[in-house]
Amino acid sequence: MTLDATLSRIDADMPAALDRLMALLRIPSISTDPAYKAECDRAADWLVADLASFGIAAEKRPTPGHPMVVGHVPGDGPHVLFYGHYDVQPVDPLTLWDRDPFDPAIEETPRGRVIRGRGASDDKGQLMTFVEACRAWKEVNGTLPCRITFFFEGEEESGSPSLIPFLKENADELKADLALICDTGLFESRVPAIMTQLRGLLGEEITLTGPDKDLHSGMYGGAAINPIRVLAKILGNLHDVAGRIQVPGFYDGVPDLPEDIAQQWQALNFDHGTFLGGVGLSQPAGETDKTPLEMIWSRPTAEVNGIIGGYTGDGFKTVLPSKASAKVSFRLVGQQDPHAIRESFRAWVQAQLPEDVTAEFHGHGASPAGQMSTEHPAFEQARAVLGAEWGHDAAFTGCGGSIPVAGYFKTILNMDTMLVGWAKDDDQIHSPNEKYDVESFQKGIRSWARVLDAIT
Amino acid sequence: MTLDATLSRIDADMPAALDRLMALLRIPSISTDPAYKAECDRAADWLVADLASFGIAAEKRPTPGHPMVVGHVPGDGPHVLFYGHYDVQPVDPLTLWDRDPFDPAIEETPRGRVIRGRGASDDKGQLMTFVEACRAWKEVNGTLPCRITFFFEGEEESGSPSLIPFLKENADELKADLALICDTGLFESRVPAIMTQLRGLLGEEITLTGPDKDLHSGMYGGAAINPIRVLAKILGNLHDVAGRIQVPGFYDGVPDLPEDIAQQWQALNFDHGTFLGGVGLSQPAGETDKTPLEMIWSRPTAEVNGIIGGYTGDGFKTVLPSKASAKVSFRLVGQQDPHAIRESFRAWVQAQLPEDVTAEFHGHGASPAGQMSTEHPAFEQARAVLGAEWGHDAAFTGCGGSIPVAGYFKTILNMDTMLVGWAKDDDQIHSPNEKYDVESFQKGIRSWARVLDAIT
Known part of the structure; x- marks a missing residue:
């Protein structure tokens, strides 16, 4: 009942949720360029105000670089920390953008409605899926379902120079039972994926x-x-x-790929022809005795x-x-x-x-590479409920890239991380014309509601 | 008597000759970069005006690229065509220059006075040695010693795209008994060299x-x-x-190196340790079964x-x-x-x-590579008189670089070319801090006076 009401509330609130995301996307919070320092600060202020708008006390916390945003909501059940980043990549070459990267818009495309603008997918849109899920939950139920710490960084796209000192200095405050990070994507743009192997x-x-x-x-x-x-x-x-x-x-x-993981990956039926075809290639170019998924995830x-x-x-x-x-x-x-x-x-x-x-x-x-422990019950709980939202069973997957913060959570806070996100392969993150599908945004918010419901 | 008076005049006129060269060096006639098109034009104008200043009628001749400068002086005896180029190489990386490459100066160095600036050696300084020799000759004698055609190109450093069509269209006008080109150097910075093999x-x-x-x-x-x-x-x-x-x-x-040439080169006692040591190297890096002189001249x-x-x-x-x-x-x-x-x-x-x-x-x-014929009597005449200026007998040598124009003179105008020049190994042509020794400039001018005297 609680979940159904929350999901309905999310759907009803979509126009307003999109408006809020657009407001955040209009702030050019490019962390690597000192010229945008005030804009990074403004993005942090915006997030503090947005959390406050549904009753969550958060604050901007200074660092030698761009500020962190930290907010705590007490509650029963597991204590989760949600991490996202409000800074974005530079936008050059600007001439390759079809619109001002910081004047976002909803565009109708042959493959559905998309939110176009720098940061739409990486990571403002993804970060806001969690915030919007919490907002809907709180509006429907008066409280959040468990104890939650919100933790937003503003230096992820510029090497996170302040992150390790901040985690060390605030370890007691930030330590939770499990971290949730929304900065990854769906497998083949359709299968919900919990990433457990990171290079x-x-x-x-x-x-x-x-x-x-x-x-x-x-x-x-x-x-x-x-x-x-x-x-x-x-x-x-x-x-x-x-x-x-x-x-x-x-x-x-x-390591050799464990047999059970190899079988799981085999079952994903990865279509490397489509993956490579999307960038003008046809042949996997890695070790000749490895499968394409191994090449990008485990080799x-x-x-x-x-x-x-x-x-x-x-x-x-x-x-x-x-x-x-x-x-x-x-x-x-x-x-x-x-x-x-x-x-x-x-x-x-x-x-x-x-x-x-x-x-x-x-x-x-x-x-170093990261191998996520999946022992915390939330992993199986989340995997079990995501299928209902996306029409495909969720999978534990690998990831070719690095998400250093997950490693720091483990080494500094001794906290496991669940990496789950709703980006699609064609989101063009770090590139001109970045977008986030409205479907990713809406189903992403709904997914977080399902996950919060499942783990509490 | 004529020669001695001309040599004296050359020495007396050195300050003014250096001033003229500096003026030409201040024009940034980089032919490969379209941004400097007007400067190439200005360098051509400067040369026309400079020839006119001692009574030689020359004109700027348009091409689809940068203009040629052509001037004719009638006279008795052999008809020689003198070729040089007024364009220069790009100057990047600019940070490695100790001064503005187009604000030339005379610098005192432990190894003598040098003219520092882009084009000082390649080829404006060398080109002007011939012009100054003619100026002195004319001022002393009222006429030049023989029939001379002046022919200056502005695209040598960018592949000479207009040269072949120009030679073909003006073949009758440009054909002479022998071409003289001053775009080469002394052997080991001291021995006057007439280059007869060009890659x-x-x-x-x-x-x-x-x-x-x-x-x-x-x-x-x-x-x-x-x-x-x-x-x-x-x-x-x-x-x-x-x-x-x-x-x-x-x-x-x-071809294999002919035995007689191999012996001549052996006699030069080429010191590759000094040659390579001057640029921070110690080992010849070419074919392991070839001598260093072969590596740079004939391979x-x-x-x-x-x-x-x-x-x-x-x-x-x-x-x-x-x-x-x-x-x-x-x-x-x-x-x-x-x-x-x-x-x-x-x-x-x-x-x-x-x-x-x-x-x-x-x-x-x-x-293609060029093998110069040395049958024209001017070759032996020039070789015989250059020793007096430099204190070393002149030698017929090879050259690692390419001077395509000499090949075109042969194939299009059926004209042999004598390549002789006064550059030194450490002139840093095509590099930052290009220079031309004042000694090269002065003795070069005097050398041309001796050559003109000998061949007429």
Whole structure:
């Protein structure tokens, strides 16, 4: 009865809920760009006011960067902490947007109504599905179904520099029985997915130097070493013909896929043709003996995310450059140790340098993979009720990306995290024309009502 | 008597000659960048005016690109055509320059006075050595020593797109007994060198496309092909471990070095340690079975002159890019056919593309190697008199670079070319902080006076 009334209330309130989301989307809270600092602050204020509008006392909490928003609602039953982030990615190149990214609109498309604008999916729209579910629940029942802590971050898209200190300083306050994070998507845009395997991430920047200045290839070409060629050769050696990464010890700690998970994933009938076809590809390009789902969920990778050297402008310049550099990242799984791999990668590069070429390394982030424990009863409870909303049984899935906050909740607060979200594959997060389906928004709100009902 | 008076006049006029060169260097005539089109035009105007200032009627002649400057001086004796180019290379990276590249200055250095600025050596300073020699000769003697055609190009650093049509359309006007080109250097910065072997040049730009948009490496990494990795692999395959180029048929038409030339070069006692040490290197990096002089003068090369793909700004972005591209050039020798090699290279790249990756090619210049005939008596006459100016006997040498115009003079005008110049190895042409020694400039002017005296 309580749930049905709440779901009805959610449906009836959709126009107002959409208006509220639009108001939040109009705030250009780009966290990585200092020019938008006041806007991040404004987004935090907006959230505090919105929680207050249905009787939840929250406050903006300062950090050396953008503020956190924290609110507590006492109650019986399990104590859950809900995390979302109110900051968004930059919008460049602006010319590829069909509208002002911060003047959002509901658009009718052949595949349904969408909310178009930066942050619609990542993560303002997703964050608001939980807030709206709580609002409806409270309006129908007068209270929330359990003890809830609201915790919103404003630096997720810029490396979360304040997150670890904030968690450490406020550990007693933030510790709950379980964290809920809404920053992931449906499997194949239709199957509700609880992500339990997350890859880690290691970033390395290499700069090779050969000659101490740029040279004329007519005068020196043939006798002087070219660092672009050396870098290309090394990066070309990163994978063998079977797609395996050649850095020594790289696969230490990479587990075989457990048989039960392998069967679950097999049952998902992943359509890699559609997945790759959506971006103009046809063939899975990873390890030749692995399935496409393994490639993106449970296998480690090495990628070159950027490369530059020599003359790259219009026309031609027969320069033999002094330097060439590349940004290389590794997605990590299981027990792979990012620090050990960083050292091994650097040694592996060094060992391939010919005479007269030196390498400088600059380390970027290093986070291990995360394996979510699913022991908390909420996991099975949630999985059991999500099917009713979406018409597909929910699945425990993997995720190719990294959600570092889930790892911090575990290591700093000793709290497990349930990752569930309603984004679709074509939401174009981090890209121009980001959108969130109105279906994701409405069913997402309803899903949270079902989950809150199930776990309490 | 005439020569001595002219040499004295040259020495006396040095301050004014340097002022004139500085004025020309202040014009940023970067031919490859359309933003500098008006500046190229201005450099041509400046040269017309400068020739007029000592009574030589020249004119700016339009082309679809930057203009030519052509002037004729009637006279007795051999008819020589002097060629130089007034355009210069781009100046990036600007941060590596110690001064504004187009605000030239005379600097005192431990190794003597130098003229610092873009184009000081390549080729404005060298071009002006001939102009100043003619000016002094005319001021001392009232006339020039022989019939001379002045011919200055403004597209040498951008592939000379207008040169062949211009030579063909004006063949009767431009044909002379011998061409003189001042765009080369002293051997080991001290021995006057008449270059008789020149490598050709072939430029290719490759762009590989994988996914049809930039992807998030968390979502797609492992399953989607990365065009940077494919490009690195291909470029890493360009040479084998012995430094030989792997493009099929590449060595067709590459001659063995004739025994007499090999002996001549042996006698030069080339100090590759000093040559490479000057740019921070120690080991010759070419074919392991060839001498360093062969590597730079008589062997073909393949170099990557530029590469770019993915995110190359500050920080890190885990993008899996849609495109990656590289500029590749080949130095050619003997009878190597640039067009055949272009086709073979493209086929070789295509054959290495995995599924889902496509390549686009953009061809840049294609000029075969040149072997100068030294039959014209001017070659021996010039060689005999240059020693007096420089304190070393002049030598017939090879050259690693390409001077395509010498080939066109032969094929279109049936005219041999004598290549002689005064640049030094450390002039940093095409690089930041380009310079030309004041010694090169002054002795260069005096050298031309000696050559003009000897050949008439």
